[in-house]
Amino acid sequence: MLMNERIQELINDQINYEMYSGYIYLSMAAYFESENLKGFANWMKIQAYEELKHAQKFFDYVNERGARVLLKSIQAPKTEWISAKEVFKEAYEHEKNVTARIYNIADYAIELKDHATVSFLNWYADEQVEEEANTLEILQKLEKIGDHMQGLFMLDSELSKREG
Ligand code: OFO
Numbered sequence: 001m002l003m004n005e006r007i008q009e010l011i012n013d014q015i016n017y018e019m020y021s022g023y024i025y026l027s028m029a030a031y032f033e034s035e036n037l038k039g040f041a042n043w044m045k046i047q048a049y050e051e052l053k054h055a056q057k058f059f060d061y062v063n064e065r066g067a068r069v070l071l072k073s074i075q076a077p078k079t080e081w082i083s084a085k086e087v088f089k090e091a092y093e094h095e096k097n098v099t100a101r102i103y104n105i106a107d108y109a110i111e112l113k114d115h116a117t118v119s120f121l122n123w124y125a126d127e128q129v130e131e132e133a134n135t136l137e138i139l140q141k142l143e144k145i146g147d148h149m150q151g152l153f154m155l156d157s158e159l160s161k162r163e164g
Helices: 005-034 038-064 084-111 115-145 149-159
Strands: none
Touching (some): 005 038, 038 115, 084 115, 115 149
């Protein structure tokens, strides 16, 4: 069954958004590098790579369905933040946005009875539970840490252990 044109468009937009997510996280990594918080930077660099994988998974799916991937320019990300807490607050909000976008595509695929796309998007729905939980967990830790530099450095050391 040929892929519906609107679904193709929505997924192409989502490829762009996943690349944009990667760009946001890489920019957050650059901010943390400039603050000498190498563990936070490590976590963000791995997150940026995860986003590239999300984009590629959509890319492969569009091709598998015999549709066409059309890449667009990627929006420039924000470059400055005032604290690690602000960064993770935005990362968490961003992930909630991504979830809403995935649900929106899934709703449309359900409407079209495009079961293959619904089934494909289930992987992203599960992944988003993890993405939201990971960013929220770090945000909550940062809220507890407050202005205590020692706590911040301990968390930085914990985040340096994340592996891709
Ligand atoms: Fe692709 O999940 Fe984060 O943005």
